Amino acid sequence: QVMGLQRITGGSVEDVSRLRFALKQSGVDVDGASKAIGKFEKGLGAAAKSAKATEAMTKLLGTSFRDSSGKIKPMTELLPQLAEKFKSMPNGAEKTALAMKLFGRAGADLIPFLNKGSKGLAELAKQSDKFGQTLNQKMVEDFLAARKNTRDWNLALEGLKIQIGAKLLPILTKLSLWFTEKAIPAIQTVGEAFVRLTDGTASTGEKLIAIAVAAGPIALI
Numbered sequence: 318q319v320m321g322l323q324r325i326t327g328g329s330v331e332d333v334s335r336l337r338f339a340l341k342q343s344g345v346d347v348d349g350a351s352k353a354i355g356k357f358e359k360g361l362g363a364a365a366k367s368a369k370a371t372e373a374m375t376k377l378l379g380t381s382f383r384d385s386s387g388k389i390k391p392m393t394e395l396l397p398q399l400a401e402k403f404k405s406m407p408n409g410a411e412k413t414a415l416a417m418k419l420f421g422r423a424g425a426d427l428i429p430f431l432n433k434g435s436k437g438l439a440e441l442a443k444q445s446d447k448f449g450q451t452l453n454q455k456m457v458e459d460f461l462a463a464r465k466n467t468r469d470w471n472l473a474l475e476g477l478k479i480q481i482g483a484k485l486l487p488i489l490t491k492l493s494l495w496f497t498e499k500a501i502p503a504i505q506t507v508g509e510a511f512v513r514l515t516d517g518t519a520s521t522g523e524k525l526i527a528i529a530v531a532a533g534p535i536a537l538i
Contacts, residue, residue, distance in 0.1 A: 326392030404434035
């Protein structure tokens with residue numbers, strides 16, 4: 318989520334992970350917010366193409382979306398400024414309409430986050446640090462490396478299962494055929510012979526075979 322937000326918003330890993338924490342603590346779905354912020358970013362890019370559109374967007378936002386060099390500000394800087402505008406607006410149709418105009422259909426879901434204002438978001442950023450939710454670049458790289466190693470491990474286990482299966486399946490297939498074609502008929506034949514021994518219909522030969530089979534264990538005893 319942090320890497321996805323960073324691709325959209327820009328800014329450092331620390332600032333983006335604080336933004337993620339603020340969204341979650343505001344009850345906002347992070348993945349949905351990422352898409353909404355991406356739409357907002359796209360709208361800013363379109364507005365930056367002409368002076369007239371830039372002026373209209375600045376008026377709508379209540380703050381400039383460009384930095385001193387004329388570039389679009391990172392979302393981690395712009396969103397707190399925009400949150401001040403939303404905090405000062407009364408709840409209702411006008412606020413909801415503005416959120417949806419800037420962020421698309423998911424804009425209404427961002428209102429609890431935007432209502433915090435810049436001070437509220439700054440306080441949530443401090444809590445992110447306090448509770449160990451703020452990541453740095455080294456931590457992200459370690460997590461990505463661990464995820465790759467886990468993926469490689471799972472692939473290796475899957476390969477091992479395939480190789481073992483390739484060796485065992487022919488043996489199991491032969492065993493299954495032997496059991497169904499040889500063992501079961503033999504067991505049925507023996508069972509039928511014992512039935513005949515017990516009901517008195519066994520032939521002399523079958524009786525002699527039964528005596529010979531029983532003689533072995535008796536001799537051992």
